[in-house]
Amino acid sequence: AQKVTQAQTEISVVEKEDVTLDCVYETRDTTYYLFWYKQPPSGELVFLIRRNSFDEQNEISGRYSWNFQKSTSSFNFTITASQVVDSAVYFCALSDLTGFQKLVFGTGTRLLVSP
Amino acid sequence: DGGITQSPKYLFRKEGQNVTLSCEQNLNHDAMYWYRQDPGQGLRLIYYSQIVNDFQKGDIAEGYSVSREKKESFPLTVTSAQKNPTAFYLCASQNPGFGEKLFFGSGTQLSVL
Secondary structure: EEEEOOOOEEEEEEOOOOOEEOEOOOOOOOEEEEEEEOOOOOOOOOEEEEEEEOOOOOOOEEEEEEEEEHHHHHEEEEEEEEEEEEEEHEEEEEEEEEOOOOOOEEEEEEEEEEO | OOEEEEEEEEEEOOOOOOOOEEEOOOOOOOOEEEEEOOOOOOOEEEEEEEEOOOEEEOOOOOEEEEEOOOOOOOOOOEOOOOOOEEEEEEEEEEEEOOOOEEEOOOOOEEOOO
């Protein structure tokens, strides 16, 4: 069965600190996709990144970076030099062949960045 | 601009009443989804539809119903059988194909009077 675990319920940091959000997943499929979404206070989920199971290259986009490790079934998200605008709930999600197109979400991590 | 529109933003339900949440998309996506979000529980799938006139139950379908008569529209009815309807409801749409990302609406907060 598919499962996504985000063990960190809430993280508080001060602006300019680096922060890593953890995501651990479970799937029996060898082909799958992983996603990160951001949910700001407005409520709408915003897509951040998608990674397929055959691409273990880490990715960097500005202050955001993602570390995908199949050996530990993890897809962690790091924000460098955090800013107040990064305050949001962040969700990790999994889509595998067993679930067809459906995304299974973790419980989310609330990030609070203080000035 | 293309996107997903959910309405209303806030909705109140009286006991024993059915209420309908609207979801419209102009992205020409075949697949549409309804998720329920409760504090600390993430997003849980209620119903999904991969094509017009077809829909499937998700993980928590009891007490909910949907229809998909048009590609653009996927309304969700919260029936009186749903005993704990207070939650934030999110609608999403998706292009066909494995691994496609979801596009989300801005959500409806449903509360019980």
